[in-house]
Amino acid sequence: MIMNQTNQQPVLLVTGARKGIGEYLVTHYVQRGYRVVGCSRKAAAERDGYRHFCVDVTDEDAVKQMLGTIAEEYGRLDVLINNAGIASMNSLLLTPTDTARTIFETNFMGTFIACREAARLMKKHSFGRIVNFATVASALKLEGEAVYASSKAAIVTFTEIAARELAPLGITVNAVAPTPIETDLIRSVGAEKIERLIQRQAIKRIGEIRDVANVIDFFIRPESDFVTGQVIFLGGV
Amino acid sequence: MPDQERLTQAIYAAVDELNEQLPKGVRVAKSLDSPLYGPGSNLESIDLVNLIIEVEEKVKEAFGVSITIADDRAMSSQNSPFVTVGALTNYVSGLIHDYESN
Numbered sequence: 001m002i003m004n005q006t007n008q009q010p011v012l013l014v015t016g017a018r019k020g021i022g023e024y025l026v027t028h029y030v031q032r033g034y035r036v037v038g039c040s041r042k043a044a045a046e047r048d049g050y051r052h053f054c055v056d057v058t059d060e061d062a063v064k065q066m067l068g069t070i071a072e073e074y075g076r077l078d079v080l081i082n083n084a085g086i087a088s089m090n091s092l093l094l095t096p097t098d099t100a101r102t103i104f105e106t107n108f109m110g111t112f113i114a115c116r117e118a119a120r121l122m123k124k125h126s127f128g129r130i131v132n133f134a135t136v137a138s139a140l141k142l143e144g145e146a147v148y149a150s151s152k153a154a155i156v157t158f159t160e161i162a163a164r165e166l167a168p169l170g171i172t173v174n175a176v177a178p179t180p181i182e183t184d185l186i187r188s189v190g191a192e193k194i195e196r197l198i199q200r201q202a203i204k205r206i207g208e209i210r211d212v213a214n215v216i217d218f219f220i221r222p223e224s225d226f227v228t229g230q231v232i233f234l235g236g237v
Numbered sequence: 238m239p240d241q242e243r244l245t246q247a248i249y250a251a252v253d254e255l256n257e258q259l260p261k262g263v264r265v266a267k268s269l270d271s272p273l274y275g276p277g278s279n280l281e282s283i284d285l286v287n288l289i290i291e292v293e294e295k296v297k298e299a300f301g302v303s304i305t306i307a308d309d310r311a312m313s314s315q316n317s318p319f320v321t322v323g324a325l326t327n328y329v330s331g332l333i334h335d336y337e338s339n
Contacts, residue, residue, distance in 0.1 A: 064303070120290055168283050 011074045012220075013037045015057050015114055016084030018044040020183035024209040025081060025216070026050055037070055040084070057084045057110030067117040079129045079220050080118040082111040087148045089189055100147045107151035112158065115173070119166055128171035129220040132159050136179050136237040140200055144193075152177075156231050163229030172228035176215040179207040179235040202236020239300060239333040245269075247299040248326050251291035255284060269323030285319060296329060304332040 012029050016022040017038025030036050030049040038044065039055040046052050053069075055062045070077055086106045088099050111132055122128025134156050137149040155175060163173040179201055180186050180194050198204050215232050218224060249267045256264040263279035265271050265288075272278040274285060289306050297303055311318050311328060318328030 123287075123290075 007075070009033055009035050010078035011035045011037065011070065011076050012079040012081065013039070013070065013077060013114075013118065014081040014083055015039050015110065017052065018042055021178075021181065021209050021212055022081075022083045025083065025213060028213050029079075034079070035074060037066075037074075039066060057082075057114055058105045060113050063113050063117055067121055071121050076125055077118055077121045078125075078127060080114060080122075080131070081216060082114055082130070082132045084110050085133055085152075087145070087186070089144045089148070091144060092146045095147055103147050104151045104154075107148070108154045108158070111155055115158075115162060119162075119169065119171055122171050123166075123169040126170035128166070128169070129224075130162070130166075130171060130173040131216050131219050132173065132175040134159070134175045134177035134231050134233075136177050136197075136201070136233055136235065139177070139233060139237050140197065142197065159231060160229045167228055170225075172219070172225065174219045174228060175231040176212055176219070177231055177233040177237070178212050179237065181207040181209060181212070183209075198235075200237070205235075207234055239330055239337070241330065243299055244296075244330055244333070245326060247295040248292060248322060248329065251288060251295045252322065254291045254295075255288045258287065259284065265322070267322075269321065269326060271322045273321060273325060274317065274319040289319075292325065292329060296333065300333055302333055302336045304329065304336060306332065 012034040014022050014025050014029070014036065015038070017026050018040035022038065022040070023044075026036050026038050030047075034049075036050045037053065038050065039053040039057070041054065041056045043054055044052045053066045055066050057063060067077070084106060086103055088095070088103060090099070115130055115132075118130065119128060132155050133152070135149060135152040137145045138153040138156065142149055159173050159175040166173055180189070180197055186194065194206070198206060211234050215234070219227065252265050252267055259265075263284075265273065265280070273280060273288065280288075293304055293306055306318070306325075306329065316324070318324050
């Protein structure tokens with residue numbers, strides 16, 4: 001149900017909001033009455049209940065400016081979903097250093113910068129929900145994903161420690177670790193490889209974005225104020 | 238150097254914000270001699286973190302400059318800028334000066 005926008009409605013920021021999981025989450029949370037703010041490197045259409053910023057999450061000044069605008073215009077931030085991420089499947093022996101650096105910049109540094117700036121705003125109301133994105137590729141030790149999986153393994157440790165540091169401020173930090181989902185992120189991965197990966201899951205099907213949204217729904221609900229530092233792996237990995 | 242009176246007022250405004258979150262017994266007096274860290278201070282580490290964030294915000298409001306207080310220089314300095322309100326004020330004054338000089 002789409003509710004009328006009021007200042008009492010919670011504000012949710014999703015990074016990487018233009019396509020894939022991010023685009024889905026924007027619609028999902030607008031429909032649930034959140035005032036949704038999103039960002040991505042490229043422009044995206046705005047609509048009722050949704051505001052978009054052209055911001056690269058690795059650009060510290062731009063992220064700070066976006067959070068400053070959220071503080072000025074909304075006066076609060078309740079939820080941050082660190083969805084922005086990139087992958088590059090390649091043999092470790094062939095992976096260019098620049099590619100590895102770019103993956104860590106977006107996946108880890110982007111999450112770190114957004115968390116830090118969001119938590120500064122969230123602490124003003126002693127409430128916040130941060131959801132980061134890990135991956136089953138780390139737990140499955142997936143060949144060809146050494147750099148991507150490592151950048152996401154860093155997210156797991158970051159999530160666990162951030163949860164402890166931010167708990168006194170009323171902010172929870174959790175992570176969801178999706179299986180392969182039909183998005184651009186796995187576009188270049190062969191069908192056979194995806195099938196082999198699925199066979200290593202307890203529940204042998206490809207993931208859907210609604211599976212991810214379901215976990216995020218749980219993490220961000222007010223009743224989940226005793227749930228922090230947790231990583232939920234989808235598919236029974 | 239930045240206007241010292243304006244800077245002191247910005248620091249004290251940050252102290253006010255911190256004190257609102259603290260129980261009476263551990264509040265920080267608005268004096269340059271007030272201890273923030275080490276012997277004589279009752280602040281928890283999270284309180285000091287909150288104060289530093291407030292100071293960064295008040296400095297941005299008062300001077301329009303975005304500073305990062307807890308950088309490597311501050312953390313490794315032999316004379317910690319976090320010992321007293323006065324030490325913090327002097328350190329922030331230097332950061333603003335550096336920012337305005339660049």
